[in-house]
Amino acid sequence: EIVLTQSPGTLSLSPGERATLSCRASQSVRTDSVAWYQQKPGQAPRLLIYGASSRASGIPDRFTGSASGTDFTLTISRLEPEDFAVYYCQQYGSSPPLTFGGGTKVEIK
């Protein structure tokens, strides 16, 4: 089973700052099979990025995904107030089980 490790656990930033979230896979993952989700308190997760770098429908272009080997990154170029949330990476390329990372909380500094 592929394990995804997200870092940092918590990111404290101010609105307007750049956020860089990391997700590392324990073994090789198809680079076109990693997704990122945003979850706000009391809400279901929302798909942001799939295929490591493709934005889902309606997702603003300040959200960017990238990949390098087993390392995946979600970058939020300039944090808006509504971006403070928990972010999860997920791999869906290998046979099930699908796996999620442990999450990174982006909080207001």
Add this chain to the structure above:
Amino acid sequence: QVQVVESGGGVVQPGRSLRLSCAASGFRFSSYGMHWVRQAPGKGLEWVALISYDGSNKFYADSVKGRFTISRDNSKNTLYLQMNSLRIEDTAVYYCATPLMAFLINSPLDYWGQGTLLTVSS
């Protein structure tokens, strides 16, 4: 528009059974595999189970294998999760989710319901 609505959660004792349902609308249900994902209170997301679009293939997380059964009724646009031998650690919000791409097993999860809370407690 696409909607998935979970129901059936509640409070049950350890060892008992419960069935969750997920009613889908706004898309061709019979063309999409469907997932259950859960989230324990204050914890992260855990994938639980997947059923292929036609019900012929089913996959489970090790934590629920042999206890949970995923099924679907394409005539009713409904997904189910039969949960037996429930444990305290099964306490979570259970979400059903649709993949982004039809027919594919390997697809990110696009639409999520609001979830239904299962509490396993004596």
